[in-house]
Amino acid sequence: xxxxxxxxxxxxxxxxxxxxxxxxxxxxxxxxxxxxxxxxxxxxxxxxxxxxxxxxxxxxxxxxxxxxxxxxxxxxxxxxxxxxxxxxxxxxxxxxxxxxxxxxxxxxxxxxxxxxxxxxxxxxxxxxxxxxxxxxxxxxxxxxxxxxxxxxxxxxxxxxxxxxxxxxxxxxxxxxxxxxxxxxxxxxxxxxxxxxxxxxxxxxxxxxxxxxxxxxxxxxxxxxxxxxxxxxxxxxxxxxxxxxxxxxxxxxxxxxxxxxxxxxxxxxxxxxxxxxxxxxxxxxxxxxxxxxxxxxxxxxxxxxxxxxxxxxxxxxxxxxxxxxxxxxxxxxxxxxxxxxxxxxxxxxxxxxxxxxxxxxxxxxxxxxxxxxxxxxxxxxxxxxxxxxxxxxxxxxxxxxxxxxxxxxxxxxxxxxxxxxxxxxxxxxxxxxxxxxxxxxxxxxxxxxxxxxxxxxxxxxxxxxxxxxxx
Amino acid sequence: xxxxxxxxxxxxxxxxxxxxxxxxxxxxxxxxxxxxxxxxxxxxxxxxxxxxxxxxxxxxxxxxxxxxxxxxxxxxxxxxxxxxxxxxxxxxxxxxxxxxxxxxxxxxxxxxxxxxxxxxxxxxxxxxxxxxxxxxxxxxxxxxxxxxxxxxxxxxxxxxxxxxxxxxxxxxxxxxxxxxxxxxxxxxxxxxxxxxxxxxxxxxxxxxxxxxxxxxxxxxxxxxxxxxxxxxxxxxxxxxx
Amino acid sequence: xxxxxxxxxxxxxxxxxxxxxxxxxxxxxxxxxxxxxxxxxxxxxxxxxxxxxxxxxxxxxxxxxxxxxxxxxxxxxxxxxxxxxxxxxxxxxxxxxxxxxxxxxxxxxxxxxxxxxxxxxxxxxxxxxxxxxxxxxxxxxxxxxxxxxxxxxxxxxxxxxxxxxxxxxxxxxxxxxxxxxxxxxxxxxxxxxxxxxxxxxxxxxxxxxx
Numbered sequence: 064x065x066x067x068x069x070x071x072x073x074x075x076x077x078x079x080x081x082x083x084x085x086x087x088x089x090x091x092x093x094x095x096x097x098x099x100x101x102x103x104x105x106x107x108x109x110x111x112x113x114x115x116x117x118x119x120x121x122x123x124x125x126x127x128x129x130x131x132x133x134x135x136x137x138x139x140x141x142x143x144x145x146x147x148x149x150x151x152x153x154x155x156x157x158x159x160x161x162x163x164x165x166x167x168x169x170x171x172x173x174x175x176x177x178x179x180x181x182x183x184x185x186x187x188x189x190x191x192x193x194x195x196x197x198x199x200x201x202x203x204x205x206x207x208x209x210x211x212x213x214x215x216x217x218x219x220x221x222x223x224x225x226x227x228x229x230x231x232x233x234x235x236x237x238x239x240x241x242x243x244x245x246x247x248x249x250x251x252x253x254x255x256x257x258x259x260x261x262x263x264x265x266x267x268x269x270x271x272x273x274x275x276x277x278x279x280x281x282x283x284x285x286x287x288x289x290x291x292x293x294x295x296x297x298x299x300x301x302x303x304x305x306x307x308x309x310x311x312x313x314x315x316x317x318x319x320x321x322x323x324x325x326x327x328x329x330x331x332x333x334x335x336x337x338x339x340x341x342x343x344x345x346x347x348x349x350x351x352x353x354x355x356x357x358x359x360x361x362x363x364x365x366x367x368x369x370x371x372x373x374x375x376x377x378x379x380x381x382x383x384x385x386x387x388x389x390x391x392x393x394x395x396x397x398x399x400x401x402x403x404x405x406x407x408x409x410x411x412x413x414x415x416x417x418x419x420x421x422x423x424x425x426x427x428x429x430x431x432x433x434x435x436x437x438x439x440x441x442x443x444x445x446x447x448x449x450x451x452x453x454x455x456x457x458x459x460x461x462x463x464x465x466x467x468x469x470x471x472x473x474x475x476x477x478x479x480x481x482x483x484x485x486x487x488x489x490x491x492x493x494x495x496x497x498x499x500x501x502x503x504x505x506x507x508x509x510x511x512x513x514x515x516x517x518x519x520x521x522x523x524x525x526x527x528x529x530x531x532x533x
Numbered sequence: 534x535x536x537x538x539x540x541x542x543x544x545x546x547x548x549x550x551x552x553x554x555x556x557x558x559x560x561x562x563x564x565x566x567x568x569x570x571x572x573x574x575x576x577x578x579x580x581x582x583x584x585x586x587x588x589x590x591x592x593x594x595x596x597x598x599x600x601x602x603x604x605x606x607x608x609x610x611x612x613x614x615x616x617x618x619x620x621x622x623x624x625x626x627x628x629x630x631x632x633x634x635x636x637x638x639x640x641x642x643x644x645x646x647x648x649x650x651x652x653x654x655x656x657x658x659x660x661x662x663x664x665x666x667x668x669x670x671x672x673x674x675x676x677x678x679x680x681x682x683x684x685x686x687x688x689x690x691x692x693x694x695x696x697x698x699x700x701x702x703x704x705x706x707x708x709x710x711x712x713x714x715x716x717x718x719x720x721x722x723x724x725x726x727x728x729x730x731x732x733x734x735x736x737x738x739x740x741x742x743x744x745x746x747x748x749x750x751x752x753x754x755x756x757x758x759x760x761x762x763x764x765x766x767x768x769x770x771x772x773x774x
Numbered sequence: 775x776x777x778x779x780x781x782x783x784x785x786x787x788x789x790x791x792x793x794x795x796x797x798x799x800x801x802x803x804x805x806x807x808x809x810x811x812x813x814x815x816x817x818x819x820x821x822x823x824x825x826x827x828x829x830x831x832x833x834x835x836x837x838x839x840x841x842x843x844x845x846x847x848x849x850x851x852x853x854x855x856x857x858x859x860x861x862x863x864x865x866x867x868x869x870x871x872x873x874x875x876x877x878x879x880x881x882x883x884x885x886x887x888x889x890x891x892x893x894x895x896x897x898x899x900x901x902x903x904x905x906x907x908x909x910x911x912x913x914x915x916x917x918x919x920x921x922x923x924x925x926x927x928x929x930x931x932x933x934x935x936x937x938x939x940x941x942x943x944x945x946x947x948x949x950x951x952x953x954x955x956x957x958x959x960x961x962x963x964x965x966x967x968x969x970x971x972x973x974x975x976x977x978x979x980x981x982x983x984x
Binding site for chain 2: 064388389420422423427447449450452464467470471473484487500508511516518524528530
Binding site: 084087088091107111114117118121122124125126127128130131134136140144146147148152196197198199202215216217220221222225241242244245248249252253256257270272273274275281282283284286287290291301306307308309310311312313315316325326327328329330331332333334335336337338339341342343344345349353355359360362363368 | 776777779780781783784785786787788790792794796797799800802803804805874875876877880881885900901903908909910912913914915918919936937940941944945946947950951952953954955956957958959960961962963964965966967968970972973974975976
């Protein structure tokens with residue numbers, strides 16, 4: 064793995080306050096989900112997962128068809144669809160629209176897709192003010208940081224740190240009471256909502272038969288973002304499609320419960336097109352930006368395209384014992400946790416962070432809780448194989464490759480295996496029956512093992528020796 | 534004629550924890566099975582497979598297919614090795630029809646130790662006795678890939694003198710994960726320590742699991758922490774009298 | 775911009791041709807239970823109260839009016855143009871502004887009024903949810919800007935849950951540009967997991983079932 068990855072992990076592990084914050088936050092989400100899917104409350108939970116997986120599989124396998132149907136429906140309701148192949152095309156579109164409409168202020172609701180393409184940075188570079196309105200996103204925008212978690216972006220921030228931020232960036236008197244901090248943000252953002260020219264949102268789902276954008280939230284900022292300004296732009300990856308509005312019966316039930324243990328989030332918006340002529344309020348213009356940015360690459364891989372089923376609930380993060388130790392900022396890209404570990408190499412290439420697919424014990428907790436049944440461990444195993452193939456091509460990792468070649472040879476020759484075992488036993492340090500703290504020779508893996516725990520002493524006799532002596 | 538069971542003892546038990554293998558043999562023989570040990574056996578290939586070296590894993594898996602070709606039943610005192618054989622051999626031999634067929638045959642015959650007792654031997658009481666307060670660690674492969682959860686608990690429930698206390702983090706990974714334990718040693722160690730906190734909270738004197746790799750990880754961490762709690766493989770508990 | 779380019783990449787990735795047909799998707803899964811109205815009302819009210827909302831069951835238009843009058847109590851309120859509000863005489867209560875059809879006027883009223891009052895098009899019993907469809911009768915901002923929100927639900931509109939809603943309304947887009955499901959007061963736990971209500975949407979909601 065890269066030194067940067069190693070370093071970030073180490074720093075996170077060395078920070079006890081941060082460790083506690085991550086553990087508590089994810090622990091709470093784990094518990095809330097568990098309560099929400101208890102058999103008497105949600106008896107059809109497993110059935111819903113199977114169904115959701117089947118719908119996503121069908122949609123992804125026929126994605127072109129559903130993209131076209133979606134486009135037609137959006138346009139039938141007075142909206143426009145903009146296909147963008149990458150980050151630059153999205154910002155070009157937003158900038159040119161803003162220029163045409165003389166827009167200066169944009170309000171944004173939470174969208175991992177817009178984080179993925181650094182939309183705010185690009186807009187600010189061109190002197191457009193783009194304000195995050197989800198409380199957690201607003202905080203990290205003030206801090207110039209990336210989201211820490213898909214659902215809880217400011218999970219790592221204490222109230223003291225939030226107080227510092229608000230005072231530094233807004234000039235308000237220092238306030239450490241959380242409710243009051245929230246009200247400060249509310250007041251600032253309220254003004255922004257009412258003054259904004261454009262509202263940019265994400266989309267949890269795109270509904271093909273309705274040309275609709277579905278957004279779930281608890282605060283109300285997405286509703287305000289999509290209802291107050293005269294222009295609404297929804298930015299979404301092409302994989303967000305589902306065939307029918309009726310499919311929401313399955314997906315909404317799974318999303319709320321998996322993410323936060325809620326049956327439904329406070330607000331679920333189903334938006335199709337600008338305000339109808341006789342409606343009183345709503346935007347005059349409605350755009351849906353459909354983003355590729357590497358999704359078609361993932362799509363091309365038959366075994367791994369299931370990575371695109373993800374509905375961004377965050378359950379895999381919450382249940383991952385590795386994420387719960389290393390946190391969101393150790394990950395090299397905007398998506399963290401198990402889903403981040405499989406998306407990052409597929410989008411950015413396995414060489415971007417070759418250690419990433421290995422940063423897992425393959426425990427399978429993620430696959431167990433994934434509402435759309437993505438087989439994350441299986442994909443990690445495939446990616447590991449791809450990393451090793453890339454290393455072979457690049458001439459890297461020669462020593463390890465050689466070690467495994469020798470190992471395989473030994474394992475195919477039982478006599479050699481036995482001799483190797485006996486040799487290791489005679490060389491290995493012994494401590495009677497006690498376990499070993501230090502070894503006289505401390506080669507790489509041995510040193511790594513011993514840095515954390517003791518080593519078992521080699522058995523005086525192997526099993527096969529004991530078997531023969533029976 | 535007593536049914537014949539072939540033991541795949543696994544390389545880690547063979548070299549580091551042979552008593553686990555002997556205990557498994559003892560329990561199986563006590564239940565009337567004839568145990569054989571194909572001496573040509575070595576490893577299932579998992580270390581290579583999990584580290585991304587599929588070709589090397591394939592070679593070792595092929596050797597395994599040969600060694601156990603004639604087995605009626607293959608019993609394995611490890612969830613992760615059983616899972617490798619029962620689920621991943623198919624991935625390895627995907628492009629080789631003959632080996633794939635053999636792997637599929639094998640899949641039907643291979644059993645993790647506790648599952649063999651419950652489903653084939655159809656016993657829950659093996660006549661064991663152990664006066665200890667124990668807690669059970671659900672090893673990840675056994676739990677999530679083999680769906681082994683209740684079986685071991687039922688077996689432990691019949692051990693005279695044994696009190697089983699559940700830890701709150703029973704299903705959490707111990708942090709071993711093969712080469713993960715050395716490539717990401719700090720994280721692995723952290724995971725072990727979290728697990729140990731949960732173990733300590735039960736007041737148990739012994740941690741039981743059906744995977745020696747987990748036990749090695751946990752015992753290593755317990756020992757480093759200076760805690761007197763010991764680890765035992767399920768087979769060792771069931772062999773106790 | 776890149777419509778054909780992106781679609782082409784999608785097709786290539788999937789090995790599909792332009793205009794190629796599609797198998798039927800898995801059938802939509804809608805499970806609509808049989809629940810009598812009394813049980814529905816009870817479940818609905820319980821769910822809302824569990825989320826710190828308040829509920830009130832009114833037997834008559836008069837009771838509705840009196841209750842809402844007490845809630846509004848001297849403050850200003852913006853009421854939607856839903857017929858049910860007129861039927862209950864809400865438009866005649868002091869301080870209540872109604873009949874607004876101009877967007878700017880509505881927005882100004884909503885951003886200053888402490889209370890918003892509307893009817894609900896439907897409600898969902900198993901989750902305590904209000905279903906609002908944007909229309910000439912119902913504006914979006916009434917249930918969003920004012921910090922106190924009062925909703926009036928007719929029993930006949932109380933469905934068992936989301937599955938039933940989508941059964942009777944399979945194509946919401948044909949009726950409205952905005953269908954919103956509202957389940958409880960606005961909330962966040964973004965800072966240290968501590969729950970705060972009324973972040974952007976109303977922090978206080980009252981649901982009257984008549």
